[in-house]
Amino acid sequence: MRVALFVTCLVEAMFPDVGKATVTLLERLGHEVVAPPAQTCCGQMHINTGYPSTAMPLVRNHAEAFAGYDAIVAPSASCVGSVRHQHAMLARRAGDAGLAAAAEEVGARTYELSEFLVDVLGVEDVGAHYPHRVTYHPTCHSLRMLRVDDRPLRLLRQVSGIDLVELPDADQCCGFGGTFALKNPDVSTAMLADKMRHVQDTGAHTCTAADSSCLMHIGGGLSRLRSGTRTLHLAEILSATA
Structure with missing residues (x-):
């Protein structure tokens, strides 16, 4: 194809x-x-x-x-x-x-x-290997506009070595929303704080998602906290091999 x-x-x-x-x-x-x-x-x-x-x-x-x-x-x-x-x-x-x-x-x-x-393609096991604890954030557009549902999770569950943990209140927005974060910084920051708290509660090594924009927002906040949790796009985990 x-x-x-x-x-x-x-x-x-x-x-x-x-x-x-x-x-x-x-x-x-x-x-x-x-x-x-x-x-x-x-x-x-x-x-x-x-x-x-x-x-x-x-x-x-x-x-x-x-x-x-x-x-x-x-x-x-x-x-x-x-x-x-x-x-x-x-x-x-x-x-x-x-x-x-x-x-x-x-x-x-x-x-x-x-x-x-x-x-x-009808594929769920893409031959990936990622030996870390991972939590998945379903971004607003993937969840509400495209309705990808559990497709990313089905792919992640097949990654060898992964410890996939559920993110509390996963369906809540991270607060980015493009220019929303610029025009409403106080609200955006409060939403981000909630999201970061939930990510940290999982003890995850990596937070992943289908949008780099949301990962940029979450990752920036986590780095400022020196949390030790990294953000990585879904594609990067699925492309990783042993």
């Missing part, structure tokens, strides 16, 4: 190892992975902050850049959520039926990593 890697802005700019891990994992499972060079920001930030006209060229570029691939995979539930649920809607509101159709077609072939592994 010819798979297009939707890298995402945050991964490309700040967490390139997440993109590399995604490629390593998919290639290990026997698939050709291509990163379309024309891809840019998908426009999620612009849409969510109320700049639809600025987002439209990005939506058009995304539809063109990812046309023709068997599947499109991203290590980001929030970006996949935007492509799947916002792009066509934005194009329709702008009166561009052609772009709306193209965006719907691309959105239908776009998957968050755990969705692709479990639902498309």
Whole structure:
């Protein structure tokens, strides 16, 4: 299967190892992975902050850049959520039926990593090895927009050597929410404090999730506490081997 890697802005700019891990994992499972060079920001930030006209060229570029691939995979539930649920809607509101159709077609072939592994490839054991205590934070977009449910947990349970522990109040937001953390710093910090307390209560060596943005927020807080708990994207755990 010819798979297009939707890298995402945050991964490309700040967490390139997440993109590399995604490629390593998919290639290990026997698939050709291509990163379309024309891809840019998908426009999620612009849409969510109320700049639809600025987002439209990005939506058009995304539809063109990812046309023709068997599947499109991203290590980001929030970006996949935007492509799947916002792009066509934005194009329709702008009166561009052609772009709306193209965006719907691309959105239908776009998957968050755990969705692709479990639902498309039918794989739960990806041959990973990670001998540490791990807790999983289901990010808001993965939980509420994509409804990935327990797919990441099903993958993590098959990782050899792992000690997977449940995160208390796992469904509660970590407080990041993109510009929410900037515009509402006090509320965001309070939410983060609750999340960090729950992570620390598990005694986990690693907190993992499907979004680098939330892991950046949680990881920053944990590092300031010198907690000793690291954050690591789901793709990085699933790509790890003995």
